[in-house]
Structure formats: C-alpha cells, structure tokens
Amino acid sequence: MAAGLRAVRRWGLVAAAPPRLAFTRSAFVAKKANNAQPNWLGVGLAFGSSAALWGFLIKQHDEDVAEYERRKRARGRKCTGCS
C-alpha cells in the first residue's frame, strides 16, 4: 500500500501526456481505430437495430391501443367509478 501511495504521488507530481487512444487496452489485441473508413458492418447493424427497435415500438404501441379499446368495450358501463 505504501508503494502504491508513493506511485500515485509520483504520477501526480509529473504531468503525464494525455493518451492518444481514449481507452487503454492490451497492446496484443488493440488496433488503432480508423475513423476515416466506414465500418460498414457496424453501420449496418446500427441502422438495422434502430429500424427493428422503432418497428417493434410502433407495433407494440398500436397493439396496446387496440387492447385498451377492446377492454374498454368489454367492460362496458359496469364500472363507473374508475377511468
């Protein structure tokens, strides 16, 4: 613990250069991110997932509205105290 405290103090006193990569990963598996070339697989997955999410959400909303209307009709005038 004392060694760790000494190390922290050393890092605090010496201003380190900010790392170029945003995240620190093992050098054995990390690749430098290339933002110039589109990662078409990632783009396709992102747009596909967004389209799936929106489709599911809109379908679920329409089903909810239909189910609410159906239950309201089935309940009829039985319960006047609730909404």
Added chain:
Amino acid sequence: MAFLPDESRSLPPPPLFNKGSVWLGFVGWLASLADNAFNQRPVIRAGVHRQILFASVGFFVGYQLVKRAEYVHAKVDREMFEYVRHHPVDFQPATG
C-alpha cells in the same frame, strides 16, 4: 414482479412521444455526441448511425419506463380510492 403486468394493458397507453421517451431519446443522442467527443471525432458530423441508434434506444427505454410509471401511479390511485371507499367515516367533509 413483471415489469408491465397484464392489467397495465387496461390503461390507456401513453402517447408515443411523451416526456420520458423524448427526454431519454435526447439523452441517448447526447451520449452519442459525448462518445464522439471522447474519441476525438467531429462531435455532430461523425457517427450518424451511432447517434440514431443511441437516440432510438433512449426513446425506447423512456417509453417503457413511462408505461411502468403510469401503471404504478394508477395502481396506487386505485388502492387509495378503495381505502377511501371502505373508510367513509374518516373522509367526511369538514363541518366546522
């Protein structure tokens, strides 16, 4: 307990664009902009597919949360009105 029990479908569903869904969609979009900033990319021009995905996920989560919140509020209201109905003596209008 289920996130959205079956009886929650007896409630009118909230509109698709409600406070929770719009706000969390906006927060998701901001998160994608922050991701651009942290990875030293142009903040709004980069990763439009990412911005759309994050905003969509936020919108979706916000909508589900609002549905659950409305269900919980309705359930609590129902229990409260049932209690009031069963204890009329405690809830007379003030006579002074």
